[in-house]
Amino acid sequence: MTIKAAPVRINSRESAEALIDRYDNFLFDCDGVIWLDEKAIPGVLRTIEYLNAKGKKYVFVTNNSSKSRQDYVSKFAKMGFKGITKDKVYPTCYAAVAALKDNYKIEPGAKVWVLGDSGIEQELIEEGYIPLGGTDERLNVAFNPNDEILKVDPEVKAVIVGSTKEFNYTRIASTLQYLLYNNKSIPFIGANIDRTYPGPEGLILPAGGSVVNYMHYTSSREFLNVGKPSTVFLDSILSHNGFDRSKTLMVGDTLYTDIKFGNDGLLGDGSGSLLVLSGGTKLPDLNHLIQNPHSFEDGESLIPSFFIESLATLTEWL
Numbered sequence: 001m002t003i004k005a006a007p008v009r010i011n012s013r014e015s016a017e018a019l020i021d022r023y024d025n026f027l028f029d030c031d032g033v034i035w036l037d038e039k040a041i042p043g044v045l046r047t048i049e050y051l052n053a054k055g056k057k058y059v060f061v062t063n064n065s066s067k068s069r070q071d072y073v074s075k076f077a078k079m080g081f082k083g084i085t086k087d088k089v090y091p092t093c094y095a096a097v098a099a100l101k102d103n104y105k106i107e108p109g110a111k112v113w114v115l116g117d118s119g120i121e122q123e124l125i126e127e128g129y130i131p132l133g134g135t136d137e138r139l140n141v142a143f144n145p146n147d148e149i150l151k152v153d154p155e156v157k158a159v160i161v162g163s164t165k166e167f168n169y170t171r172i173a174s175t176l177q178y179l180l181y182n183n184k185s186i187p188f189i190g191a192n193i194d195r196t197y198p199g200p201e202g203l204i205l206p207a208g209g210s211v212v213n214y215m216h217y218t219s220s221r222e223f224l225n226v227g228k229p230s231t232v233f234l235d236s237i238l239s240h241n242g243f244d245r246s247k248t249l250m251v252g253d254t255l256y257t258d259i260k261f262g263n264d265g266l267l268g269d270g271s272g273s274l275l276v277l278s279g280g281t282k283l284p285d286l287n288h289l290i291q292n293p294h295s296f297e298d299g300e301s302l303i304p305s306f307f308i309e310s311l312a313t314l315t316e317w318l
């Protein structure tokens, strides 16, 4: 077994320059790297503009499925980021819809049950699928076992579960009916495995992975995780963009999604993951991992190649 080297701290002009020179392409996580909820992390915009000036290529990869690619484009524009088009944004609502066709050969026109926000619904509609559940107002009611919404529509061909703040018993119970229907034969797609995300006011908040895992537990069913660290998701992003794997760096704030994504995907010839400390992972968490990698499942794959205070810090010396 190879022991991964301790991560290199980017803490000088030389190390920052060397890092930027080494990579042509950057994959940026969003929550905890670019923004905390609706607030951009100070200085991050300047780093993105610096990369633009250097002719670097980049895309954004988020496990937060609550917004569609078009909604993310608007969010970036509102925060002052220029030229972020739909093809630069990869939320897992997009990956979940792609999996319908790629993994399950479910053709457009099919009905899909959603436990999640409008991002999933919008991406489904864009590809010609018919979303059910999701933001349907009839789900915003107290549980009633005689409610029509608890009756399974036999035409539903898949279930997608992702991030939502609208997690009530009627939604869980109706989603469970689909997951159990017909000997558990309807495919179950999970849009993320994140336990938490770094929210506003320093709050750590429940993320979509908690919703997905609630449904996994209550249905006793496994799900297809389409988000980070899926190497299928990574491969499709690299191929859409023509990114050379060895010249690509993943930048993220979560070890078991972002850093594992870069490491398992062999980005940068095995040195293609940069942890930022501006989100959910703090220096003591990183030190704990480095000292006890074997107390984590697949701990070696969680160790980043590099770490830095924040994406803003990368250009502070330049």
Ligand SMILES: C[C@H](OP(=O)(O)O)C(=O)O
Binding pocket: 029, 030, 031, 032, 061, 062, 063, 064, 065, 163, 192, 194, 196, 197, 198, 207, 208, 209, 254
């Ligand atoms: C944490 C995750 O978002 P990401 O960090 O992947 O943008 C999420 O909000 O579930």
Ligand SMILES: [Mg+2]
Binding pocket: 029, 030, 031, 032, 033, 252, 253, 254, 279
């Ligand atoms: Mg994050």
